Amino acid sequence: MTGIGILGSQGRMGLAIAEVLSELGARDAGGVDLGGDVEALAQASDVLVDFSAPAALEGHLNAAIAAGTPIVIGTTGLSGQHHAAIDKAAERIAVLQTGNTSLGIAMLSALVRQAASRLGEEWDIEIVETHHRRKVDAPSGTALMLGEAAAEGRGTTLPETSVIGRAGLTGDRVAGTIGFASLRGGTVAGDHSVLFAGDGERIELSHHAEDRAIFARGAVKAALWLAGRDPGRYTMDQVLGL
Numbered sequence: 001m002t003g004i005g006i007l008g009s010q011g012r013m014g015l016a017i018a019e020v021l022s023e024l025g026a027r028d029a030g031g032v033d034l035g036g037d038v039e040a041l042a043q044a045s046d047v048l049v050d051f052s053a054p055a056a057l058e059g060h061l062n063a064a065i066a067a068g069t070p071i072v073i074g075t076t077g078l079s080g081q082h083h084a085a086i087d088k089a090a091e092r093i094a095v096l097q098t099g100n101t102s103l104g105i106a107m108l109s110a111l112v113r114q115a116a117s118r119l120g121e122e123w124d125i126e127i128v129e130t131h132h133r134r135k136v137d138a139p140s141g142t143a144l145m146l147g148e149a150a151a152e153g154r155g156t157t158l159p160e161t162s163v164i165g166r167a168g169l170t171g172d173r174v175a176g177t178i179g180f181a182s183l184r185g186g187t188v189a190g191d192h193s194v195l196f197a198g199d200g201e202r203i204e205l206s207h208h209a210e211d212r213a214i215f216a217r218g219a220v221k222a223a224l225w226l227a228g229r230d231p232g233r234y235t236m237d238q239v240l241g242l
Ligand SMILES: NC(=O)C1=CN([C@@H]2O[C@H](COP(=O)(O)OP(=O)(O)OC[C@H]3O[C@@H](n4cnc5c(N)ncnc54)[C@H](OP(=O)(O)O)[C@@H]3O)[C@@H](O)[C@H]2O)C=CC1
Pocket: 007, 008, 009, 010, 011, 012, 013, 014, 032, 033, 034, 035, 051, 052, 053, 054, 055, 056, 073, 074, 075, 076, 077, 098, 099, 100, 101, 102, 137, 141, 212, 215
């Protein structure tokens, strides 16, 4: 039976993943948080799942590489340097990084890519996300993923087009940009909406996470799929067969 080790095990996601593992009767290889023995967990696990914090990523990747253990990274708020480190790790071990492990968001990304490619730049794209009061990064990893899908659909990139938040005398909206707005409050598990605003009409594509169990189930699915794979950087689309 595949042993899954949880990095960030006492956090909201870590606890949700442990619950899914016990429901499935799957082997829980244990977990660690700040100050825990990551190397020992990596050695004891067939696959690691990391839902912790960007500051922990480098240590987690190093432990996974040293043990030759594949790793699913769900942590968000990652920088370009973090992504470069993930690419480098993927030369040695199997790595799957995603801002959202749910099936619904994988499907929404595909729909957003298609809509952006077919509608053209006269349709303005704005992405709105709402999360619980304890979320520490913005925009959410999912919002950025949806922005990347939209940018790809338009044949451009997110760094070239993103506008994160607006305030003051902003002037007219610049054509071709992709805007982001983040709302925080209460216990919202995660809402994402992509607005395509044209002349006289609007399309909204949305996803509402009712419970973080959907992320936990997706993370376990991804981990079971990733265990035993060759080195490389994999995606949720591959796990879900989309
Ligand atoms: N990809 C996806 O589908 C999803 C991704 N996420 C992302 O997962 C991450 C965790 O979310 P959530 O569980 O809600 O957050 P929590 O704050 O509830 O949990 C984070 C956990 O990581 C630990 N941690 C924090 N800093 C470090 C560190 N430097 N080294 C080791 N461990 C550390 C914390 O331990 P301690 O309490 O001891 O500090 C805690 O156990 C976030 O980035 C979030 O955006 C969340 C949901 C879905």
